[in-house]
Amino acid sequence: MSRWEPNAKGRLERAALELFANGGFEQTTVAEIAERASLTERTFFRYFGDKREVLFSGADRLQTLLIDEVAIAPSSATAIGAVAGALEVAATLLQENRQFAQQRRNAITTNNELLERELIKLASLAVAMAEALRARGVKEPIASLTAEAGIAIFKVAFERWTDESNKRDFPELIRDSLGELRKLTALD
Amino acid sequence: MSRWEPNAKGRLERAALELFANGGFEQTTVAEIAERASLTERTFFRYFGDKREVLFSGADRLQTLLIDEVAIAPSSATAIGAVAGALEVAATLLQENRQFAQQRRNAITTNNELLERELIKLASLAVAMAEALRARGVKEPIASLTAEAGIAIFKVAFERWTDESNKRDFPELIRDSLGELRKLTALD
DNA sequence: AACAGTAATGTCAGATCCTGTCATCACCTA
DNA sequence: TAGGTGATGACAGGATCTGACATTACTGTT
Secondary structure (H helix, E strand, C coil), X not given: CCCCCCCHHHHHHHHHHXXXXXXXXXXXXXXXXXHHCCCCHHHHHHHCCCHHHHHCCCHHHHHXXXXXXXXXXXXXXXXXXXXXXXXXXXXXXXXXXXXXXXXXHHHHHCCHHHHHHHHHHHHHHHHHHHHHHHHCCCCCXXXXXXXXXHHHHHHHHHHHHHCCCCCCXXXXXXXXXXXXXXXXXXXX | CCCCCCCHHHHHHHHHHHXXXXXXXXXXXXXXXXXXXXXXXXXXXXXXXXHHHHHCCCHHHHHHHHHHHXXXXXXXXXXXXXXXXXXXXXXXXXXXXHHHHHHHHHHHHXXXXXXXXXXXXXXXXXXXXXXXXXXXXXXXXXXXXXXXHHHHHHHHHHHHHHCCCCCCCHHHHHHHHHHHHHHHHCCC
């Protein structure tokens, strides 16, 4: 079953998060991460396309979850309703690892390169959700706009959820943000 | 006035765009760009923080323009109205350099690293516009949501404008996208 | 038990990106 | 003519990332 020490990828991710929390992303070298995980630099780059990617391996699963949820939403649901529902499901899951989410977030918000990677993951998510909406029969540009609006809602809600002083329920924050968006775009 | 060949920064930008159009972003080395501009690699990095930044020096001016426009919008304007108005002004200016915009866009859409940089510039823009809205008395989270919605509108409209088969007026596309967003968020 | 096969990992060389440091150049001013 | 200054060049070097090949630790077959 396990030829070498098991879970090399997980060990690298853990080592990276710990070192980033200490010395920051830029100051931490890939060689240090690999050494802490008892591996070599070359092996790191076999698991992760670049140094930043070590913090984003979960993004793919999140994307799969969201497009699945959009796909199985009741056919009576509106486009924005299907997206918001999917976001609530995702929020429920993310809520179970709040501490990890916060550590990861600390690393990302203090480094522009990591922020860039986060943003492109969200953009990719928007594209995938737009595709899932088109599969439900939603036309362009409604599909893309709805997906982008969904991302905006998620970003704002996530920001509020990870705020240390805030103990509110994540899915509830999603619902609230959608309500706010509806208000501000309403015609006078 | 001009000790060496003038406009070193502009020469580097032009050389980079030309080389990117030919061989692509990754295949082009900074040394090649510098050589084409009759400068050295070291000088390139004095003007641009990294290789990607050579395509984004105009982003700062765009941001300044947008927050100024938001600031001077009539006090009767709603938050989303002020943002949309600013976007229309920016669109009018960008419209004068459609070919440059398309070349630049070609480079960016075919390279993930450049896309990342584009996205973070837009995110920075959203943050700045939210700040400009708060200066108008708009409260959170309305300010942030409005700014994010504005970026979503801009992205969708820009996409449609640069579409080769599309000859529509850019500011008009902005207005249309806002209309679509209003429709899709409207309660049933 | 011996052997070959395989997937994960290691080793090494090297290209490219990016930075620090100091030298040099072209022009300005007193 | 003698600095003074800002832009550029030259050079060394660290870090990221890749390609090529070797090695390791197990698996399966005979």
